[in-house]
Amino acid sequence: MTVIAGYLGSGKTTLINRLLATQQGQRLAVLVNDFGEINIDAELIDSASERTISLTNGCVCCVIGDDLGMALKTLAADAVQLDHVLLEASGVADGARLGDIARSWPGYCLAQVVTLVDVSRIRTLTNDKFIGRHIHRQLTECDRLLLSRIDLVSDAALADCQQWLKSVSTVPMAPADATMPDELLSISGSPFSGESLDDSPGHPVLETVSFTGEKPLSRAEFETWLAELRDVVLRAKGFVVFAEAPDQSYLLQLVDGAVVELTPHSRPADLGGSLLLIGRDLSAIADPFRR
Amino acid sequence: MIEIYTARKILTMNPSWPEGTAVAVRDGQILEVGDLADFGPWLAVDEHQLIDDFKDQVIMPGLIDPHLHPLMAAVLLPMQFITGLEWRFPWETVPATEGPAAYRQALERAHDERPAGERFLTWGYHAHWHGDMSRQLLDEIFADRPVVVWQRSFHEVYLNTAMLAELGIDPEALKGRHQIDIDRGHFYENGLSYAIGKLNPIIMSEEWIDFGLKRLKQLVHFGGQTTVGDMAVGLFDVELEWQAALRNLEQPDSPFRVRCVPHAVRLAAMHGDHDQGLAAARELVERNTDKLQFTNKIKFFTDGAFFSQLALLQEPGYIDGHLGEWLMPPEAYEAATRIYWQAGYEIHVHCTGDLGVELAVDTLAKLQAEHPRFDHGYTIEHFGFSTPEQVTRIKALGGQVSANVYYLHELSHAYGEAGVGVERAHQAARIGSCERAGIRWTLHSDFPMAPALSLHSAWVACTRENCEGEVVAGAERVSLDAALRAITIDAAAVLGLEDVTGSIRAGKSADFAVLDKDPYEVGAAGLKDINVVATVFAGDVFPVSAG
Numbered sequence: 001m002t003v004i005a006g007y008l009g010s011g012k013t014t015l016i017n018r019l020l021a022t023q024q025g026q027r028l029a030v031l032v033n034d035f036g037e038i039n040i041d042a043e044l045i046d047s048a049s050e051r052t053i054s055l056t057n058g059c060v061c062c063v064i065g066d067d068l069g070m071a072l073k074t075l076a077a078d079a080v081q082l083d084h085v086l087l088e089a090s091g092v093a094d095g096a097r098l099g100d101i102a103r104s105w106p107g108y109c110l111a112q113v114v115t116l117v118d119v120s121r122i123r124t125l126t127n128d129k130f131i132g133r134h135i136h137r138q139l140t141e142c143d144r145l146l147l148s149r150i151d152l153v154s155d156a157a158l159a160d161c162q163q164w165l166k167s168v169s170t171v172p173m174a175p176a177d178a179t180m181p182d183e184l185l186s187i188s189g190s191p192f193s194g195e196s197l198d199d200s201p202g203h204p205v206l207e208t209v210s211f212t213g214e215k216p217l218s219r220a221e222f223e224t225w226l227a228e229l230r231d232v233v234l235r236a237k238g239f240v241v242f243a244e245a246p247d248q249s250y251l252l253q254l255v256d257g258a259v260v261e262l263t264p265h266s267r268p269a270d271l272g273g274s275l276l277l278i279g280r281d282l283s284a285i286a287d288p289f290r291r
Numbered sequence: 292m293i294e295i296y297t298a299r300k301i302l303t304m305n306p307s308w309p310e311g312t313a314v315a316v317r318d319g320q321i322l323e324v325g326d327l328a329d330f331g332p333w334l335a336v337d338e339h340q341l342i343d344d345f346k347d348q349v350i351m352p353g354l355i356d357p358h359l360h361p362l363m364a365a366v367l368l369p370m371q372f373i374t375g376l377e378w379r380f381p382w383e384t385v386p387a388t389e390g391p392a393a394y395r396q397a398l399e400r401a402h403d404e405r406p407a408g409e410r411f412l413t414w415g416y417h418a419h420w421h422g423d424m425s426r427q428l429l430d431e432i433f434a435d436r437p438v439v440v441w442q443r444s445f446h447e448v449y450l451n452t453a454m455l456a457e458l459g460i461d462p463e464a465l466k467g468r469h470q471i472d473i474d475r476g477h478f479y480e481n482g483l484s485y486a487i488g489k490l491n492p493i494i495m496s497e498e499w500i501d502f503g504l505k506r507l508k509q510l511v512h513f514g515g516q517t518t519v520g521d522m523a524v525g526l527f528d529v530e531l532e533w534q535a536a537l538r539n540l541e542q543p544d545s546p547f548r549v550r551c552v553p554h555a556v557r558l559a560a561m562h563g564d565h566d567q568g569l570a571a572a573r574e575l576v577e578r579n580t581d582k583l584q585f586t587n588k589i590k591f592f593t594d595g596a597f598f599s600q601l602a603l604l605q606e607p608g609y610i611d612g613h614l615g616e617w618l619m620p621p622e623a624y625e626a627a628t629r630i631y632w633q634a635g636y637e638i639h640v641h642c643t644g645d646l647g648v649e650l651a652v653d654t655l656a657k658l659q660a661e662h663p664r665f666d667h668g669y670t671i672e673h674f675g676f677s678t679p680e681q682v683t684r685i686k687a688l689g690g691q692v693s694a695n696v697y698y699l700h701e702l703s704h705a706y707g708e709a710g711v712g713v714e715r716a717h718q719a720a721r722i723g724s725c726e727r728a729g730i731r732w733t734l735h736s737d738f739p740m741a742p743a744l745s746l747h748s749a750w751v752a753c754t755r756e757n758c759e760g761e762v763v764a765g766a767e768r769v770s771l772d773a774a775l776r777a778i779t780i781d782a783a784a785v786l787g788l789e790d791v792t793g794s795i796r797a798g799k800s801a802d803f804a805v806l807d808k809d810p811y812e813v814g815a816a817g818l819k820d821i822n823v824v825a826t827v828f829a830g831d832v833f834p835v836s837a838g
Binding site: 007008034063068069073090091092094100101103104105106128129130131133134137230231256257258280 | 459461464465468469470471480481482484485487488489560563564605608614616617619620621622623646649650
């Protein structure tokens with residue numbers, strides 16, 4: 001997970017839009033405060049609900065609301081194979097503290113905490129009586145400062161600002177526009193991750209298995225099979241067709257081994273069933289289509 | 292049919308007509324209060340029934356707790372309370388449990404009293420009172436019984452091995468995770484939100500919530516309250532809360548009304564933005580029932596919780612240098628409140644620290660300059676830390692204050708020692724200044740943060756006695772009369788219900804608290820020992836069984 005901090009108007013959304021538009025090969029989940037300014041080409045949208053938008057390139061956007069735990073749960077249910085999560089911090093949040101959630105939540109680790117800095121008004125903000133100390137904390141407690149709105153200030157003012165930033169923070173800085181997505185997505189072993197990533201016992205190795213089959217399944221046998229997943233499967237998603245209603249597909253979603261959704265779906269039933277499971281020690285799981 | 296209640300004394304809380312010995316009621320409405328001998332003209336036009344059950348008691352207006360959280364209470368109340376301070380409930384008085392040995396005995400007793408294997412959840416553990424806690428300790432006492440120990444601040448839980456197994460949590464998978472000490476079964480902050488996700492099927496089940504709300508009804512009644520404010524509808528989920536309220540609080544056995552104030556940020560998150568949130572808030576009013584009523588009131592939050600030292604402080608801040616937290620960016624607060632202010636809404640804003648109060652007051656000043664309003668109901672909720680200068684500005688801008696005095700009762704000593712120092716800790720809840728400034732102010736419990744016992748709150752406000760028996764910032768004590776107004780007519784005014792309840796006068800709802808002692812006779816020091824014998828809500832009598 002990469003946490004993107006910075007005050008209102010510092011360019012967090014612009015950065016996220018750029019990452020979504022330019023990233024290749026990685027499946028990103030973006031947790032944002034609202035969809036208002038996220039710029040997603042309509043052609044890229046695969047499906048959308050109130051809280052999530054799935055893109056055809058495999059990425060997913062999800063609204064945090066003010067319940068990050070719920071957003072992480074939604075994410076786990078909606079997107080089964082994610083490479084990276086981008087978390088947009090609210091304007092006054094302590095990015096490092098927010099990154100803690102990646103260190104608490106099983107299955108995640110913290111890559112970096114970056115802070116966007118609007119060079120045209122950062123010094124005003126750090127003197128603000130309400131948020132000055134919080135902005136100051138954002139400048140010092142992160143892995144990378146990304147300077148934005150550089151075009152709004154003169155070269156001399158920019159140099160001044162950089163000089164001043166160096167006097168208040170030892171964090172490396174770079175222009176936001178010139179920063180490549182890879183640099184933000186790499187797991188650099190943030191000092192704020194507080195743990196070595198290589199041998200972290202909290203980051204268990206997960207396996208993935210998939211099953212497909214055209215034959216409709218007996219619902220009773222399928223439910224017996226689901227019960228066996230409880231202790232080993234973290235997430236699962238897919239479609240099944242039951243013998244009792246051979247013209248109807250069902251969407252299945254499991255989180256932490258429990259079924260959170262098994263509902264009729266518009267997918268044509270003649271495509272058959274297709275299931276993807278993520279968990280530990282999956283070798284013992286039987287193929288439900290081969291019973 | 293007219294019912295006439297007689298009493299040793301009736302305290303009307305209407306300064307123009309302060310006392311009586313009889314009150315006539317018809318169809319739940321007060322017809323007249325005063326002397327029975329004067330009621331002849333009413334009795335000539337209708338039959339009447341004399342109710343003299345309370346002839347030796349004192350009748351006050353039904354008390355009002357203008358800020359509590361029913362659903363949060365419902366989650367907590369089914370748990371067994373084992374606490375450092377005493378909590379009085381109608382179903383039991385939870386004694387103060389002090390010291391690790393006493394705490395362990397209380398756990399052992401809980402184990403012995405329960406059928407084998409039944410889940411046990413307890414609330415109130417705090418290291419300050421009860422020493423160390425761990426999964427091993429719980430396993431030792433409870434063996435196979437699944438157990439949850441919820442810490443007093445709500446920010447930490449401990450789970451024993453059987454509970455981890457029941458929730459399907461594999462300890463190996465959580466080794467090394469931040470803010471989870473799985474060896475000790477300890478989950479806090481982010482780790483807590485993970486644990487709560489697992490516990491939700493238990494503590495958010497309909498059965499659990501309905502049991503919790505049943506207890507909430509009992510304790511609100513026990514405290515003599517006939518009106519409460521739900522000061523953040525949507526804190527969990529608007530629809531879930533509304534359905535739970537309809538199932539429980541709208542029922543005939545529920546002896547109080549609820550002023551429902553929606554949570555602005557949740558409405559905006561649900562509906563897209565604050566403009567649409569406002570539209571949704573207006574629609575909520577159409578749901579109003581007899582006992583559950585929305586109005587043009589809305590709830591905001593500035594800074595973090597007082598109990599977890601996340602209140603935002605002006606200089607010199609916390610002694611250890613940590614910062615409190617903004618719950619929303621100040622610019623966003625201003626923009627959102629402007630929408631509600633210009634729509635004529637009454638804004639209630641949670642502020643626990645003096646920097647949170649400062650934002651609320653600065654914002655009110657801007658809103659007044661742009662779009663002046665009289666009698667606008669802008670209310671500072673909680674009012675933990677503040678400055679004398681802020682009191683002057685609140686008065687000048689027409690603001691009001693709803694204070695939680697339990698902060699100073701439970702925490703003034705501790706925060707003096709570790710937190711902010713004595714000067715600021717002792718002046719928490721600066722309501723003496725509010726009384727002197729002529730600000731309208733009230734008292735609340737924020738239950739389950741503090742006991743929903745209005746007379747106890749009034750006692751703290753008058754005496755400023757903390758749990759160590761110290762009188763803190765005596766200059767901030769309030770007068771007895773102001774404290775009694777604060778839990779009756781002034782609370783009603785802060786909820787926008789002053790035409791309905793809060794005093795005993797012709798035309799208002801027959802809402803009474805029947806007391807075994809006269810507060811003016813026992814004085815400030817005696818307020819906490821007054822017992823509520825019964826309440827009357829909209830003309831129906833609800834006796835309080837022995838507590």
